Amino acid sequence: MLFQQIEQYFNNRETIGVQPGLDRVNKLLKYVNYPDKNLPIIHIAGTNGKGSTSQFIQSALLANNYKVGSFTSPSFYGIRGFIQINQQPVSESVFSHAFQKMLPAIEMLDKEENSPSNFEILTVLSFVCFEDNVDIAVVEAGMGGMLDTTNVISPILTIITTVSYDHTAFLGDTLVEIAEQKAGIIKPLIPMITGVSGAAYDIIEKKTEEMYSPLFVLDKDFTYESITMNRFIFNISKQQFHINLDMSGKHQHYNASIALYGLHLLREQGWQLTEEKIIEGVEQAKLPGRLxxxxxxxxxxxxxxxxxxxxxxxxxxxxxxxxxxxxxxxxxxxxxxxxxxxxxxxxxxxxxxxxxxxxxxxxxxxxxxxxxxxxxxxxxxxxxxxxxxxxxxxxxxxxxxxxxxxxxxxxxxxxxxxxxxxxxxx
The missing domain is CATH 3.90.190.20 (Mur ligase, C-terminal domain)
Structure with missing residues (x-):
């Protein structure tokens, strides 16, 4: 099937909307033999800041010569833009090959009247694309966390950027309910980073305790001080780093600080990252559609x-x-x-x-x-x-x-x- 035909195939399925549950995603993954199984993945949820935080992390990993995949939404670059390798939309050939591999499983679920949505298909498709092509992937939850299509993965690091009101029809009317959904990405023993405070933080803290997951928190384990719209100081373990971002806005100091701490934890896990290249990558990060x-x-x-x-x-x-x-x-x-x-x-x-x-x-x-x-x-x-x-x-x-x-x-x-x-x- 040509890529243009695949695009039309996705267009024809637009009417299949959001459906609760991870059953279809798990069935698709099983059919393609769990391509995410041996893939190191960073999982990011949050009402705001997911895209920027992901971009800071990706840029730093690229600066340290890793091949990086990312699954993000929405896409500014058509259907391929949801799935990126080294911050470029995956090629038509890689996308098409992965889709052909998945197509029989999609058709099987269609026959069972359990049709997967486009987002469910794209989630699994991303892992097929990444399997032999990247060293590490950064995956953003589409909506919420607990029941999001991406919550089938076993990550090496989880991040919840912020919790505020959004998608209330699906996630709940209170910050506590929304936080419970976001906290669904927390996995047993896997480090969790957040900048969330108040009642939403209490939910996250409780979930990490239940999961025996190490929890790292902004203003406790690391801090930042804004200097200008682009410049801030990042503080960690009695060290100070002066950061000058390409992205503008004080909210990006928050996102970049969470990303920097995540990169610090990756270094502790054994990833070959230098402070110099981390800062270089973070400072050069760009994100379409954010100021x-x-x-x-x-x-x-x-x-x-x-x-x-x-x-x-x-x-x-x-x-x-x-x-x-x-x-x-x-x-x-x-x-x-x-x-x-x-x-x-x-x-x-x-x-x-x-x-x-x-x-x-x-x-x-x-x-x-x-x-x-x-x-x-x-x-x-x-x-x-x-x-x-x-x-x-x-x-x-x-x-x-x-x-x-x-x-x-x-x-x-x-x-x-x-x-x-x-x-x-x-």
Whole structure:
């Protein structure tokens, strides 16, 4: 089957949604002979910060000459982008070969009327792709942890970055319930790192005690001090390291510190990592869609702030970079998110805030956006592409496009098209 046919195969299965349980994933893994069995894996869960923390770890491992796989979502690079080797989408040939290996098992489950979702297939597919091609993999939980498709693995290290409100329809309405789901990735005797505090931390601590898992905590086992938006000091075992990140925002100091401690534990496990190369890798790490500047003149910055905690981090970053009125905000998110509170937070703290929607089954209609109970009237953008076209005419302005990572990926693609057209016209 050609790669284009495989893409169409996945498109045709889009209607198979989220289903509870790990039964289908385990059956797929059994069919392909458990490709994850001998693969060293770092498992990361958390409401926010998973992608950045994963990227810091990957970049440091690459700087130390390891071949690194990663499974992450959503994808900015089509179906192959969920599965990356050395921070590049897996090749069409590797993806196709792995898919052909799995196809009989998928068809078997279909016949049993126990059809696996695309995400379940991709989870197992990632391990097939990694089996003979990487030294170590970093796997992000898609949603929650306990019942997430990725929670079939036996990791060498687990991380829970943050716990806040998100996916409440699936994970629960309280932080304790959400923390219980995230803590589901904790495995017996496997080290666990977190920066979580309060009631959510109590849940994580209790679970590590039950599992006899070593627990390492920010502000106890390691600390950091922010200097600027990009610079911070990382403290560990009476040592200080001055870090200057390529990624911007104080929340990235938090994510990078968790990643740095994870790398410290890997060194203790025997991985050949030097302090110099770890810092070099962490400082060079980049992540699409996180305060990412995708165009100059005008400045267009995309940020996947898709929950309230992410919006607070964005507001902090914008306030530090710009004054009250010399920026524009365009926001769009899935309707099953806390859209009203996110819009209110943006409008209370920033100016020139516009709201829009995009083509996706989970996106709200313009009529639904008009009915939202926000503290100021909605400034609706009916066509986000025309908004960006107009933005291109205002060379001295700064535009932040934020919300759902799916929306951000559409914006990135459209801006690239405009940039290509500009080059062709020049």
């Amino acid at each position: 990412e500047k995708i165009h100059n003149n005008p400045s267009i910055i995309v940020d996947g702030a898709h929950n309230l905690e992410g919006i607070h981090a964005l507001v902090d970053a914008v306030k530090r970079q710009y004054s009250k009125s010399d920026h524009h905000i365009l926001f769009a998110a899935f309707k099953d998110k806390d859209v009203e509170n996110m819009i209110n937070c943006l409008k209370e703290n920033l100016s020139n805030v516009n709201v829009t929607t995009f083509d996706h089954v989970r996106a709200p209609s313009l009529e639904e956006l008009e009915l939202l109970d926000t503290n100021q009237p909605q400034l609706l953008v009916y066509d986000w592409k025309k908004y960006i076209d107009t933005a291109f005419e205002h060379k001295n302005e700064c535009y932040y496009i934020t919300g759902s990572l799916h929306f951000i990926s559409l914006v990135r693609q459209y801006v690239k098209e405009l940039q290509r057209n500009m080059l062709n016209d020049s």
